[in-house]
Each structure stands twice: as structure tokens, then as C-alpha cells.
Amino acid sequence: MLITDPCVVSLVWTLSDAQGQAIDELDEPMEFFFGGDDLLPKLEEALQGQQTGFEAALHLEPEHAFGDYHAELVCFEDRALFPDGIEEGMQFDGLPEGAQTTGMPPDAIYTITEIYPSHVVLDGNHPLAGMALRLDVKVVSVRPASDDERTARSVADDTIGLAPMSAAAGRLH
Numbered sequence: 001m002l003i004t005d006p007c008v009v010s011l012v013w014t015l016s017d018a019q020g021q022a023i024d025e026l027d028e029p030m031e032f033f034f035g036g037d038d039l040l041p042k043l044e045e046a047l048q049g050q051q052t053g054f055e056a057a058l059h060l061e062p063e064h065a066f067g068d069y070h071a072e073l074v075c076f077e078d079r080a081l082f083p084d085g086i087e088e089g090m091q092f093d094g095l096p097e098g099a100q101t102t103g104m105p106p107d108a109i110y111t112i113t114e115i116y117p118s119h120v121v122l123d124g125n126h127p128l129a130g131m132a133l134r135l136d137v138k139v140v141s142v143r144p145a146s147d148d149e150r151t152a153r154s155v156a157d158d159t160i161g162l163a164p165m166s167a168a169a170g171r172l173h
Contacts, residue, residue: 057136065131073104079117
């Protein structure tokens, strides 16, 4: 079966930074909705019309991956707003209740980048924002999309994928 919109592709990949350092490896095949919200547009462009066994090595500039890094998505919030036991790298859906920073996207995933006694530094950028990436991908299988998948434009209710996100949805797969 050829990869055309809509269908479901099963992929494996290695995602690396521009220097070749591995960032993410998907070595067990995972399904993604093609023609929806699961994959980066440049990846869909490369997969269009291909079939099982197709392999590609893609170079993705930030604008074709997870976007540019935006310093205005970094903020400082009072440490008292956070529970005990927080650690750098933890992520929160939106800012904590009582946050004082105005103008931040309410639907962003914020990553704790630094913790101080008086405040916590939060970053609303995707962790890979601003990075040029290399994606080595292989198509393991292709199948027709179900009615539910076509309606959801995804293979899962929780929308796993390799796709750009609003400010930062924090998912790779």
C-alpha cells in the first residue's frame, strides 16, 4: 500500500542533533496517522507516495521541526507555588495557580529548568526548539486508517507523535 492521506504508517527512527548526538530512538515500530496531526510536515512530505521499506535521512532546520527558541516563553515563578520534591526537567501543563507572569500561553507545557530557594525558572519552549535535527526514518508498515482514526486525525486519544506543538507539548513519541 502506498502512503497517502489518510493512512497509518508504522515507523522506526533515530533523531539526532546536528552534530550527530542521538536524542531519541524509536527502535520498536510505532503507528502514526499520516495526513493528520501526528507527524512533522517535512516528514509527511518525504513519506508521501512511499511504501513499506522506504528509508530516508532528513535534515530538519528548526522552522521545519519544533520551531525557533523564544526567550519570551521563559519565566520565573515563586517557589512557594510548587509542591515539594520538584526537580529540573519536570513538566507542568500550564503555569501553576497563582502565577504572576502575564502573557504566557495557558496551554503550553512548561519545563522546570532551574530551581532556586526563592523562585523556579520555567521554559514554555519545546525542549528541541531552536535545534537543527537529523531524522533517520524507516517505514515498517502501512495500513488504511480506521473511521475513528480519521475522525481524531491521530492513532491515539492522547495524540502521540512527532509533530510541532503550540509552544510546547513536550512529546516525541
